Amino acid sequence: MSNAPDIVFIITDQQRYDTIRALGAAHMDTPNIDRLVETGVSFDQCHVTAPSCVPCRASLFTGYYPHTNGVLANGQPWSRTWVSDLANAGYHCVNVGKMHTIPYDAKAGFHERYVVENKDRYMEGRWFFDEWDKALASHGLKKQQREEYRKRPDYKDRLGAFTWDLPAALQSDNFIGDTACWWLETKPVEKPLFLVVGFPGPHPPYDPTPEMAEKYMARDVPLPDVSDEDLKALAAPWIEKRAHDVEVDHDSVAWKLDPTADELKRMRAYYYANCEMIDTQVGRILDALQVRGNMDNTIVIFTSDHGDNLGDHGLSQKWAPYDEVTRVPMIISAPNWFKGGRKVTEMVQLFDLGPTILEWAGVTPDSSLEAISLNTALEGKPFAGRRHVFCEQAGDVNMTGASYLTMARSETHKLIRFRRSSEGQLFDLVADPGERKNLWNDPAAAAIKQDLLDALLDFHLESTIQTKNARRLIVAPSDAEALQ
Known part of the structure; x- marks a missing residue:
């Protein structure tokens, strides 16, 4: 273990x-993440396995798809992770900030946890007091x-956008940064971290x-461009979601069916x-x-658990697996381990970070x-990537119009299937990268549609065979009853 790297995993x-400016977002100032891009390997087509927090994170930290580990919606219990394998291998494992285990304070394989959860926990965990609350x-x-x-x-006009008017150091992300730096500057650890x-x-x-x-309100930022034709072409579950999000505020976001340009500008800014x-x-x-002194043998990861529609497709937040939600930045920087300044264009999934x-x-x-392991790509060797990436979600409070959805995406097309529905979505990502024209019922796209439906079937069949003995690795004895 003497040469084992420190591993620092930053997840938003x-x-x-x-x-991220270095990834093409000219409206952003992100000089520090840009540094990671310049010294690291960026995965240009990294897609999540679930379009919301808990199922995505449970998938990420178990290495299994949501239908395999049984965590398909927010609020469902999960706590067993591959972090315990790192601990058993001699690592000192620490979490500062959000993991979104259920329960929030599960050990999840870590030696130390400094738990900070969702900024707005009105629907679940309302009276759980985390480090930030304290x-x-x-x-x-x-x-x-x-x-x-x-x-x-003006609550219903804000679309979830409010300035932090308490001391700046107590804003949640500033608090997490301070806490992580305090830990790094204070705690001596002789083991790999x-x-x-x-x-x-x-x-x-x-x-x-x-x-x-004020800084971002003063600059031009990209705004959603949603036409009446786009809205009419939405699948029924997303039409219902739009109505639901107007009636029920989630995460302090009171949605509007027809927000003004000024309201959208403020939300985006x-x-x-x-x-x-x-x-x-x-x-x-x-x-x-750097001050800690082991950067020559430290691997830094930067990524996120999913994206946000931010008004694209007329939708609020996540759950709908458009690329704005499923595609996330993933950067791995370790110049002494992997040649930097490179971009991997093959498709991967976020949970591939586990192995x-x-x-x-x-x-x-x-x-x-x-x-699957990404080390072949990181080492600059031939890497095929994934022919398809998959995403799934079930039973969440926002998805009142669909009990379960699955997505299959190739490099050129995307298909979304809703359980017990003859309706679905099919997009040509080359001709229609904005995913505006639904080809589900287009006879000219029938062959592509069938190919992706076959890919979904194979996805579930292969998963069943590969993971037939996996339940013992996923479910801790105390979790078994909750996951029935």
């Missing part, structure tokens, strides 16, 4: 691919979130500090401002790692894992 919540309370402050925002006369830093942002409420909000605030904290963490990390630690991943 709900950050789109198009939020810090606010110690200052005699009350957290800004839905119950307080609802008192505002596995550190997961989970930022709660830019997940709503979109809550930058006033000066950062505040979201982008949150992203730059995270970038600043990433820079502080990188500096703290990749295990191999860095000298651990052989279990053969039942559905995730």
Whole structure:
């Protein structure tokens, strides 16, 4: 273990691919994540296995698809992870910030956890007091979130965008950055380190500090371009979701069917401002790692658990597996391990990080894992990537119009199938990269549609065979009853 690398895994919540300047987002200032892009390997087509927090993270930290590990919606219990394999291999495993295990404070294989959860926990875990809650309370402050925002006369016009008006150091992402740096500067560890830093942002409420909000309000930012034709072409579950999100506010977002350009501008500007605030904290963490003295043998990962429609397709937040939601940034920087400044264009899935990390630690991943190692690509060797990527979701409170959906995406086409429905979605991603024209019922696309339906069938058949003995690796004895 003497040469085992320190591994620092930075994961944000709900950050789109198009939020990093070095990856093409000219409207953003992200100098610190840009540094990782310049020194690292960027995966241009990394897609999540679930379009919401809990199932995506359970998939990421188990190495199995949601239908295999049984976690298909937010709020479902999960706690067993491959982090315990790192601990057993001699790593000191620490989490600062969001993991979104259920229960929130499950050990999940870590030696130390400093739990910070969703900024707005109105629907679940409302009375769970995390490290951030305690810090606010110690200052005699009350957290800004839905119950307080609802008192505002303009609440339904804000689309979840509010400035953080309490001390800047107590904004959740600033607090996470401070806590991670404090730990790195304070705690001596002789073992190799596995550190997961989970930022709660830019997940709503979109809550930058006033000066950062002002910065992005003063610049041109890309806004959603949604026509009446686009809205009429939406599948029924997304039409129902639009109506539901107007009736029920989620994460302090009260949605509108026809938001004004000014309202959309504020929502987007505040979201982008949150992203730059995270970038600043990433820079502080990188500096703290440098001072710690082992950067020559440290691998840094930056990614997110899913994206955000931000009004694209007329939709709020996630759940609908458009590329704005399923495609996330993933950057791995370790110049002494992997040649930097490279981009991998083949398709991968976010949970492929699991076996990749295990191999860095000298651990052989279990053969039942559905995730694959990315080390061939990182080493610059021939890498085929995935022919298809898959995404699935079931039973979430926002998906009132669909009990279960599955997505299959090739490099050129995407198909979404809804359980017990003759309706679905099919997009030609070459001719229609914005996913506006649904070809589901187009006779000219029938062969492509059947190919992707066959890919979904094969996906489930192969999964059943490969993971037939996996339940013992997924479900801890205390979890078994909850997951029945």
